Amino acid sequence: MNQNYPSVLLEQAVNQFSSLPGVGRKSALRHVLWLLKQQETDVDAFADSLKRLRHEVRYCRVCHNISDQEVCPICSGMKRDKHTVCVVENVQDVMQIENTGQYLGLYHVLGGIISPMDGIGPKDIEVDSLVERIVPEAIQEVILALPTTMEGDTTNFYIYRRLQDTGVRVSQIARGVAVGGEIEYTDELTLGRSIVNRTEFKC
Amino acid sequence: MNQNYPSVLLEQAVNQFSSLPGVGRKSALRHVLWLLKQQETDVDAFADSLKRLRHEVRYCRVCHNISDQEVCPICSGMKRDKHTVCVVENVQDVMQIENTGQYLGLYHVLGGIISPMDGIGPKDIEVDSLVERIVPEAIQEVILALPTTMEGDTTNFYIYRRLQDTGVRVSQIARGVAVGGEIEYTDELTLGRSIVNRTEFKC
Numbered sequence: 001m002n003q004n005y006p007s008v009l010l011e012q013a014v015n016q017f018s019s020l021p022g023v024g025r026k027s028a029l030r031h032v033l034w035l036l037k038q039q040e041t042d043v044d045a046f047a048d049s050l051k052r053l054r055h056e057v058r059y060c061r062v063c064h065n066i067s068d069q070e071v072c073p074i075c076s077g078m079k080r081d082k083h084t085v086c087v088v089e090n091v092q093d094v095m096q097i098e099n100t101g102q103y104l105g106l107y108h109v110l111g112g113i114i115s116p117m118d119g120i121g122p123k124d125i126e127v128d129s130l131v132e133r134i135v136p137e138a139i140q141e142v143i144l145a146l147p148t149t150m151e152g153d154t155t156n157f158y159i160y161r162r163l164q165d166t167g168v169r170v171s172q173i174a175r176g177v178a179v180g181g182e183i184e185y186t187d188e189l190t191l192g193r194s195i196v197n198r199t200e201f202k203c
Numbered sequence: 204m205n206q207n208y209p210s211v212l213l214e215q216a217v218n219q220f221s222s223l224p225g226v227g228r229k230s231a232l233r234h235v236l237w238l239l240k241q242q243e244t245d246v247d248a249f250a251d252s253l254k255r256l257r258h259e260v261r262y263c264r265v266c267h268n269i270s271d272q273e274v275c276p277i278c279s280g281m282k283r284d285k286h287t288v289c290v291v292e293n294v295q296d297v298m299q300i301e302n303t304g305q306y307l308g309l310y311h312v313l314g315g316i317i318s319p320m321d322g323i324g325p326k327d328i329e330v331d332s333l334v335e336r337i338v339p340e341a342i343q344e345v346i347l348a349l350p351t352t353m354e355g356d357t358t359n360f361y362i363y364r365r366l367q368d369t370g371v372r373v374s375q376i377a378r379g380v381a382v383g384g385e386i387e388y389t390d391e392l393t394l395g396r397s398i399v400n401r402t403e404f405k406c
């Protein structure tokens with residue numbers, strides 16, 4: 001599409017928006033024209049919010065989650081179980097697990113998973129810092145909550161090997177039929193795993 | 204969804220992005236986390252581009268299209284037919300018609316169409332300024348290119364009435380079966396119009 005933008009400023013703003021993942025040039029143009037109709041102060045607030053985000057946001061020194069302070073509210077929370085660490089790939093995963101309200105332990109954000117295809121090795125993610133947390137923090141259990149992909153499995157295995165010497169208990173989140181899911185429509189791999197990893201029936 | 208954002212700055216940036224039309228909080232979060240991974244200078248450039256857009260973009264004094272100058276490149280273009288004006292609802296429509304490469308006249312951007320339901324009356328759109336252009340610019344034809352909706356038809360009719368005294372020729376873009384469209388799947392209204400407004404067959 002050979003777009004003729006009537007203004008260079010408009011074109012630059014469209015270029016910026018369409019650099020975002022999953023945003024095409026049509027959507028970008030719609031965003032830009034919408035912003036043009038807003039108050040100057042509102043657009044300034046939008047722009048300043050992005051600048052402040054990039055310049056001022058920090059990553060928790062302990063778990064590498066996004067934070068406004070040096071240590072995030074979860075790591076410094078009084079009501080958290082400090083002996084359990086849940087290992088996740090990224091910040092969204094922390095938010096997703098927090099939303100369940102079912103987990104009260106700490107987290108460790110790897111910032112990626114091992115993926116030779118993408119050139120991401122064990123040194124590119126926060127595994128060393130995880131291993132270094134175990135003894136000083138007296139961590140008793142590490143829960144692996146990584147994606148069920150080849151990369152996730154590889155990373156799980158690598159972390160498991162690295163943690164073996166520490167004596168910490170390593171578990172992984174349950175794989176099985178989704179709550180509300182029909183047996184008939186569950187894929188064979190998941191269904192197979194759900195039978196192998198069956199749990200005791202409790203009423 | 205009761206999201207617990209780990210950082211206030213993150214939450215503010217997500218709020219800003221999700222204020223854009225058609226952007227949900229999940230997409231907004233994805234955008235924000237992507238920006239966090241970019242260089243500081245790139246994020247600053249993004250933010251500055253939005254500010255400059257809002258503060259510096261102007262609207263062409265003649266046709267009300269977006270422009271970097273007081274008069275837009277189309278209105279001041281040497282190769283344009285200055286006696287024909289195409290009336291459109293918004294800036295996107297100008298870009299879309301320019302992309303066809305089939306039109307060399309001028310434009311007039313109304314900035315909306317008459318829509319009593321949305322409280323938009325004839326005074327809220329650029330009709331007066333269109334009428335005032337006809338005589339001084341010696342315009343011979345006004346082409347109405349508004350959407351085929353009740354609001355578009357109302358606006359077409361209103362503009363036609365306002366232009367009657369000027370003696371300018373008023374036309375509207377052809378409605379009919381889309382190029383590549385199947386007769387079988389064309390809606391009755393469009394197909395009916397395409398028969399009523401049939402054109403002479405030329406080889």
